[in-house]
Amino acid sequence: MRIALAQVDCVLGDVTGNLDRAHDTVREAAARGADLVVFPELSLHGYALGRLPGDTSLAAEDERLNALSHHGPDVLVGLHEDGRLRRYNSASYVADGAVLHTHRKLYLPNYLEWEERKHFSPGHTLRAFETAHARVATLICNDAWQPMLPWLAAQDGAEVLLVPTNSAAGLAPGAVDTVVYWQDLLLNIARLQQCWVVFVNRVGAEGKASFWGGSRVLDPWGQVAAEAPGREESLTLVDLDVRAVRRRRREMPLLEEARFGLVQREVHRLMQEGVD
Numbered sequence: 001m002r003i004a005l006a007q008v009d010c011v012l013g014d015v016t017g018n019l020d021r022a023h024d025t026v027r028e029a030a031a032r033g034a035d036l037v038v039f040p041e042l043s044l045h046g047y048a049l050g051r052l053p054g055d056t057s058l059a060a061e062d063e064r065l066n067a068l069s070h071h072g073p074d075v076l077v078g079l080h081e082d083g084r085l086r087r088y089n090s091a092s093y094v095a096d097g098a099v100l101h102t103h104r105k106l107y108l109p110n111y112l113e114w115e116e117r118k119h120f121s122p123g124h125t126l127r128a129f130e131t132a133h134a135r136v137a138t139l140i141c142n143d144a145w146q147p148m149l150p151w152l153a154a155q156d157g158a159e160v161l162l163v164p165t166n167s168a169a170g171l172a173p174g175a176v177d178t179v180v181y182w183q184d185l186l187l188n189i190a191r192l193q194q195c196w197v198v199f200v201n202r203v204g205a206e207g208k209a210s211f212w213g214g215s216r217v218l219d220p221w222g223q224v225a226a227e228a229p230g231r232e233e234s235l236t237l238v239d240l241d242v243r244a245v246r247r248r249r250r251e252m253p254l255l256e257e258a259r260f261g262l263v264q265r266e267v268h269r270l271m272q273e274g275v276d
């Protein structure tokens with residue numbers, strides 16, 4: 001399975017222009033033999049949606065999304081989704097001219113510059129899904145920082161975790177080093193869930209946010225299989241051996257005994273004690 005990491009910038013609110021650039025990127029990836037092109041979070045809209053005067057959201061069924069896969073490869077693209085009553089920070093997986101799956105970001109940050117709860121509603125489901133190349137799950141940016149979500153995706157059979165992201169650096173004095181945090185986090189996910197992890201971050205700037213790129217792919221042992229440069233647009237291709245996931249999970253069966261009953265009981269107890 002050959003994946004193209006589309007580490008790109010976008011123009012805030014220019015959906016038509018961002019779509020045109022996405023088509024150019026997918027065409028280039030197709031010419032280089034890609035099976036799947038992965039774009040960053042909100043790649044069709046930009047991040048700082050509160051600065052826009054109107055609503056530019058797209059329905060997940062919009063034909064303009066479907067058209068991205070007409071060049072050959074499957075495509076994962078980030079969008080501000082029009083869910084009729086609500087709006088979502090979503091990523092749609094498009095294959096063979098149709099949206100195969102749409103993931104709605106589950107955990108919306110609401111601190112520093114990241115005030116997503118003002119503009120999005122949280123999603124309510126996490127599902128792994130079958131593609132022509134592998135069983136896949138999507139975690140959008142902050143979703144990957146919640147320890148139970150990668151575990152749930154792996155328990156649902158995900159062999160490849162796609163992590164489209166808008167991660168910026170240096171937003172506030174004393175803030176965490178997001179580059180180092182992401183590197184450590186991705187290593188942890190790959191090793192504990194024993195799957196391929198595909199992290200695609202944006203570049204460019206919006207307001208105070210400067211997006212640092214550094215997209216990368218880790219194998220089921222936690223080794224970095226490919227890495228894009230920092231802070232510049234690039235299209236990085238990497239070949240994944242999906243069968244390596246099964247080999248690794250047999251070598252060290254960390255995921256085999258999930259004990260869902262135990263998890264259910266303890267979560268129920270915490271809810272009864274008023275945690276949720």
